Amino acid sequence: MTPFLQENVVFREVYCFLGGNEGNASWCGGDGLLPGGFEWAAYFAAGFVIMFILVNAALLGAAVFVWSERRLLARFQARRGPNRWGPWGIFQPIADLLKLIIKEDIVPNAADRLAFTLVPIIMLMALLLSLAVMPFARNTYLVNLNVGILYIIAVSSMSTIAIFMAGWSSANKYAMFGAMRGVAMLISYEIPLVLSLVGVVLIVGSMSLVSVVEAQTVPFLLVQPLGALVFMLGISAELNRTPFDILEAESEIIAGYHTEYSGIKFALIQAAEMAGVLAASGFLATIFMGGWSGPFWSGQLGAFWFLVKLAGFVMLFIWIRATFPRLRIDQIMAFAWKFLLPLALINFLVTAVQVYFFGFYQGDVPGELTRNELWIMAAINIPVALIAIGIFGRFSREKVRVPEPVFQNIAPSPRTMEVD
Amino acid sequence: MYGFGLAKGLMVTLKNFIRPPFTIQYPEERIPQHPRFRGEEFAWYEERCTGCASCAKYCPLGIIKIVTSEGGRSPQEGGHYDIDVFDIDIGRCMFCGLCVEACPYDALFMGSGFERGRYERQDLVITVDELREAVKKPSTWFRPQLEDSGYDPHKDSALDWRAVGREKWEWHQREKAGARIKFRPARVGDKTQEGDGEARS
Numbered sequence: 001m002t003p004f005l006q007e008n009v010v011f012r013e014v015y016c017f018l019g020g021n022e023g024n025a026s027w028c029g030g031d032g033l034l035p036g037g038f039e040w041a042a043y044f045a046a047g048f049v050i051m052f053i054l055v056n057a058a059l060l061g062a063a064v065f066v067w068s069e070r071r072l073l074a075r076f077q078a079r080r081g082p083n084r085w086g087p088w089g090i091f092q093p094i095a096d097l098l099k100l101i102i103k104e105d106i107v108p109n110a111a112d113r114l115a116f117t118l119v120p121i122i123m124l125m126a127l128l129l130s131l132a133v134m135p136f137a138r139n140t141y142l143v144n145l146n147v148g149i150l151y152i153i154a155v156s157s158m159s160t161i162a163i164f165m166a167g168w169s170s171a172n173k174y175a176m177f178g179a180m181r182g183v184a185m186l187i188s189y190e191i192p193l194v195l196s197l198v199g200v201v202l203i204v205g206s207m208s209l210v211s212v213v214e215a216q217t218v219p220f221l222l223v224q225p226l227g228a229l230v231f232m233l234g235i236s237a238e239l240n241r242t243p244f245d246i247l248e249a250e251s252e253i254i255a256g257y258h259t260e261y262s263g264i265k266f267a268l269i270q271a272a273e274m275a276g277v278l279a280a281s282g283f284l285a286t287i288f289m290g291g292w293s294g295p296f297w298s299g300q301l302g303a304f305w306f307l308v309k310l311a312g313f314v315m316l317f318i319w320i321r322a323t324f325p326r327l328r329i330d331q332i333m334a335f336a337w338k339f340l341l342p343l344a345l346i347n348f349l350v351t352a353v354q355v356y357f358f359g360f361y362q363g364d365v366p367g368e369l370t371r372n373e374l375w376i377m378a379a380i381n382i383p384v385a386l387i388a389i390g391i392f393g394r395f396s397r398e399k400v401r402v403p404e405p406v407f408q409n410i411a412p413s414p415r416t417m418e419v420d
Numbered sequence: 421m422y423g424f425g426l427a428k429g430l431m432v433t434l435k436n437f438i439r440p441p442f443t444i445q446y447p448e449e450r451i452p453q454h455p456r457f458r459g460e461e462f463a464w465y466e467e468r469c470t471g472c473a474s475c476a477k478y479c480p481l482g483i484i485k486i487v488t489s490e491g492g493r494s495p496q497e498g499g500h501y502d503i504d505v506f507d508i509d510i511g512r513c514m515f516c517g518l519c520v521e522a523c524p525y526d527a528l529f530m531g532s533g534f535e536r537g538r539y540e541r542q543d544l545v546i547t548v549d550e551l552r553e554a555v556k557k558p559s560t561w562f563r564p565q566l567e568d569s570g571y572d573p574h575k576d577s578a579l580d581w582r583a584v585g586r587e588k589w590e591w592h593q594r595e596k597a598g599a600r601i602k603f604r605p606a607r608v609g610d611k612t613q614e615g616d617g618e619a620r621s
Contacts, residue, residue, distance in 0.1 A: 076433045080443040323433040324426070389423060 009139050010053065011046045018042035050142055054131055062275035063093035069274070069318050076322035097267060105263035108171055115169035119162050120261075120268035126158035127272050127279055134282050135210050137292045137302030148209040149197050152283060153190070156238060159276070160186045163247065163257050166269075170260040178256025181329060182247030186238060188336040193234035195344035196227040199351035200287055203369060203377075209283075213291035218374040221288040225378075225385040226347035228288045230340050232316075235280045237332070240273065242321040246329055281313035282306070289313075339392050346388045350381060453532060455572045456561040458515045461531040462508060463558035464551040465581035468527035471501035475519035475528050483509040484519060506551055510536065511544035520562050526585045529558030532573040558584060 018034050018041065034042055067082070067090055074081030082089035107116055133148040135141040145151050160183060167179020201207055203223065204215040212220075221228045237244040248256030258269050285291060285306060292298060294305030327335070358373045369377075444451055453459075471488035487505035520528050531554075538544055557573040560566040565586050571579065582589040 072437075075441065076437050078436050078439050078442050080441045080445070083445075319430060319433065319437075323429045393423060 008050070008141065010050055014046035014049045015042050018045055054142065055128060058128055058131055058275045058278070059271055061278045062271040063097070065274045065278055065314065066093045066096065066270075068314070069321075072315070072318045073322050076319070100267040101264055103263040105265060106260070108260050110171035111260065112169035112171070115165045116260075117265070119166040119169070120265045120272065122162040122165070123159055123272035124268055126155055126162065127275050129155045129158075130279055131282075133209055134279070135213055135286060135291055136282075136306055138299050140292075140303065141210065144208055144210045147207045149201060149207040149212070149287070152209075153194055153197070156276075156279075157186075157190060159238075159272070166257040166261070170257070172260050174253040174255075175257050175259045177253045178247045178249075178259070181253075182240070182257060184329070185244065185246060185332055185336075188333055189234045189237040189244075189340075192230050192336060192340035192344040193238065195341070195348055196224075196230035196234060197287070198344075198348050199224045199227045202348075202351050202355045203374075209286055209291075212287055213293060215369070216290040216293065217371040218378060219288065219290050222378040223374050223381060224288065224347065224351065225382050226343050226388060227351075228284075229385070229389075230344045230347065231288070232284060233335075233340060235284070236317065236320065237336070239276050239280055239317075241277070241317060243324040243327055244332055245326055246332060249326055251326075277314060277317055278310065281310045281317065284313045285309035338395065342392050342395075343385075343388055346384070347381075350384055351377075354380065453574050455532075455559065455567065455574065457532050457534075457559055457573075458517050458530040458561050459532045459534050459559060460510050460513070460515075460536050461533050461546060461554055462519075462551065463529040463531055463554070463556040463579075464506065465527045465529075465556065465584060466503065466552060467581040468525045468585070469500070469503060470525055470527075471503050472524070474522040474524060478518045478522035480516065480518060481512055481514065483512045485509075503548060506548040508546040508551075509544065510546055511541055517561055526563065526565075529556075529563060529584065530561045532557055532559045556581075 070092065071081040071088070082092035085091040085095055107113060130152050132142040133145050133151055135144075163182045163186070164179045167175045167177075167182070170176070200212060200220055203220070204212050206212070206215075240247055246252075246256075248258065253259075258266060261269055289309045289312075290305075291309075292302030292306045294301060294308075298305065354377050355369075358369055358377075471486065473484075473486040473488070476482075476484040476486045485505055485507040486503065488501035489504055491500060491502045515530070517530055520530055536544065555578045557576075557578050558566060559573055560571065563584070566579075566584065569583075582592075585592070
């Protein structure tokens with residue numbers, strides 16, 4: 001048995017309750033229920049329990065998120081939102097789900113049946129896989145991968161494939177438009193997204209999310225303001241949230257890549273999208289806000305602190321969605337390449353220099369940056385972030401040429417107008 | 421500064437977030453209606469109605485059906501026609517209120533209700549029995565005398581037929597008794613004061 005499973009609270013409890021000290025599991029307190037030779041059953045049951053909790057937590061979390069998003073969006077628009085079923089309408093997602101389940105599950109005649117059916121599965125799978133490395137509290141994670149951050153980025157990029165499969169297999173021009181837009185956008189946003197995390201990796205010296213949390217004596221939101229900003233915007237684009245939702249723009253291309261989906265397939269796609277926001281908020285909280293560590297009782301109340309931070313980021317996502325209109329594809333691309341990418345590179349450069357001077361890599365053994373060093377970095381990085389945003393905001397301003405007026409003697413000669 | 425507009429936009433939505441919602445939860449709470457609201461279930465006072473059918477003639481849609489029969493006494497003796505049928509097909513009514521304008525005896529008033537969802541078209545016809553039994557809360561539309569006394573159909577209780585006329589009930593009593601009227605409300609064309617009356621006419 002691998003050591004990281006022993007650290008997992010749920011796994012250890014279930015395994016020891018069933019299997020006990022049988023076999024080579026000397027870290028259990030006493031004997032378990034099952035006789036010797038059945039450790040594999042205990043192992044299996046413990047794994048199943050974890051899967052069960054994780055999958056259901058993700059889907060229930062998606063349901064709760066759907067409800068809270070509808071309520072909060074309504075409040076942002078001075079409405080009330082769903083409030084009929086249950087207190088504050090809290091059972092609304094169940095009603096939605098029931099409606100979607102009893103709807104006809106349509107597969108278009110011209111569709112590529114296999115790919116069409118695989119899409120919701122792949123989307124949900126990408127999401128659930130990315131949750132595997134998320135530390136919910138101390139010693140409460142499925143895996144503590146030493147390449148956790150890389151793993152998240154790799155796994156969450158799979159949804160791009162699912163989106164393209166959806167567009168291609170639907171045999172629908174709107175779905176195809178949505179998928180093409182989506183692929184163009186998502187691939188562009190991968191680059192700043194990955195680069196924004198490099199600073200964190202440099203500071204921590206490890207890609208494991210658990211060590212990221214443990215290294216955060218100062219929240220990385222302060223130490224890496226540019227990285228946090230770029231990651232936040234990049235992940236917002238990856239999630240197809242509103243300022244970047246060109247791939248399912250209702251007013252342009254019906255529903256984008258999931259135009260042809262209905263019934264339970266549509267429900268799964270929606271669930272994956274919604275739970276994706278939760279996962280993104282969770283990663284933001286873990287990487288930039290210190291995960292389970294809180295002002296006090298980080299060990300006991302770890303899950304609570306984590307949920308508070310996650311809820312804060314979810315709220316921020318909903319707030320952004322309620323505020324900003326959809327961007328054009330060229331604006332989105334310009335934003336990624338002219339604004340986010342330089343910022344991510346500046347962040348990378350500045351952090352690398354700082355880490356070098358604070359002697360992190362002096363000698364072969366990586367040490368940890370102390371609290372004071374992190375505060376100094378924060379004091380340097382926040383002004384750097386403001387200056388960089390100002391400079392690159394100015395550079396990436398779009399020049400719109402106003403068409404030449406017909407009557408030259410009345411209107412002034414051709415000019416350019418600056419548009420933010 | 422780049423991004424300042426974004427922050428401003430966020431503040432706008434935040435302001436809306438703090439504001440109480442505008443939604444009115446309809447079955448539980450209602451928007452306060454104006455007393456001159458022209459609604460369904462007309463308030464009809466049989467005691468005032470002579471069965472002249474002016475309302476039916478003035479209705480631009482022809483949806484009022486009145487059938488009268490002679491009552492026991494002749495009109496000279498103060499009797500009037502009995503109204504046997506007074507059907508208003510509210511499914512086709514456009515609530516213009518011309519029937520109310522046409523009524524010379526202040527017998528017909530607009531109602532103040534707006535909830536008459538029915539499954540059958542014939543259920544939308546208001547019959548004479550329904551009009552008789554209805555709680556009579558007349559809308560003050562085209563009946564300013566109701567507003568003079570500060571009456572509001574949405575707040576006050578039902579009005580008696582004596583209370584809804586243009587003249588006071590005492591005026592009617594005296595008129596009936598054959599008494600000369602010393603004072604009556606000034607009307608257009610009256611020559612109560614010299615000069616003033618001419619100017620009006």
